[in-house]
Amino acid sequence: MQGGRLKRRVVVTGIGALTPLGNSVGETWTGICSGRSGIGGITRFDATGFKTRIAGELKNFDPLPYLNKKEVRRLDEFLVYAIASAEMAMADAALAIDAGLSGRAGVIIGSAIGGLGTLEKTKVILLRDGPERVSPFAIPATLANLAPGLVSIRFQARGPINCSVTACAAGTNAIGDAFRTIAHGYADVMITGGVDAAVCPLCVSGFNAMRALSTRNGEPQRASRPFDRERDGFVVGEGSGTLILEELSFALNRGARIYGEVAGYGATSDAFHMAAPPPGHEGAARCMQAALHEAGMDPVEIDYINAHGTSTPLNDQYEVEAIKTVFGEHSGSLAVSSTKSMTGHMLGATGAVEAIFCLKAIQEGLLPPTTNLENPDPACDLDFVPHHARKGDIRTAMSNTFGFGGVNATLIFKKWSA
């Protein structure tokens, strides 16, 4: 790798997504660039009596082009979303995994909480109807690693398989680990990303109990407001993002279209608290530094950061502090935005979808905005690309995600050139 420590270069050749803004990457990216919000009242269940009654849900998603009725009925939504977005990404990459490639193609897909909704519904059946009425699909539909498992079966990818279950960093950890799986020679192709579909009573009430969610129920589209003085928590969302990674010469030999190169990955732990980041978020700073080190880049080489930017009081302030620690004076000329202002926080999917936004930003020379930034918090004083998307020559983009348990993960993408 140029200037870095890795020998084999890794490029992104296919992308697929389902988000509250659209049922494809194209529809989602158009929404992002026009500053549209995907947040609305909860429809998945009756949220009467819940402190939070808003979320970022998929809209009018029809799974039947991707799965048959039997599969849809027996699987949790998170598995349906994972398969659908993987189908989109594989079609986008125009890649077929034949018998010769099968053992050199793997799958790593992350999920924060897997089939929490199925678990919740199954417990109701168990208590109401007894143990004999529990579905044989209750366990497999709940296991987070069935996302990579079912994608592996569908595309006959028999190489390395894994599932990062690292809360809101799960998608980013998955892509980083998939990147290294190729870079270190264990595979030539990886299907990777993140997924979650947890707009369910247990999830919303649990996050409410932690005081983590916005309760701006009267104004759903203004509820996710990263870096704004009035921010009061994140908005839970659902979705899936899938990326196809390939070893560079493998991609070139088959004439693949290249979105960008994965330049570096950083992963650190705060070792501080089960849910809160420490002041200054030094774990996040070390994480960004680790990614820069692996990419062989100086901080001044980064043009854009897609921030974790959850819209919680602590995360946003401390993430800004960590960015300043890493980038020093350059933090004043960096563009930083939080697309969660429009998508909400898709938990395990968020890192994968935001990685796709970084690649689209590089490809199209367009910086996605931070919406709802009406009164910037004085403690958050970077260029957040407020309100409207902006043109820019973006050669490199960094994506941060942080999760409960003190997990930090950072990816760096760059424009591909021989």
Add this chain to the structure above:
Amino acid sequence: MTLEEKVITIIMEQLDVTKEECKLEASFIDDLGADSLDLVELIMAMEENFSVEIADNELEKIRTIQDAIDFLKSKGVQ
């Protein structure tokens, strides 16, 4: 609706197959694409619909649609 029609309706719903595929001699696994977990779920649906209990050793004998109908009849289901 006859017992046969009721059974076939449940099978169509559970296994996502057509009425034409549901020939009486059709095997759940070989002809209707069911796996072992589908079969468990299908049997649970029959138990629920016909208010019968099907033991695991009886389940092993139910391989075709006709087997299921015969079994239900033997339990007194009309």
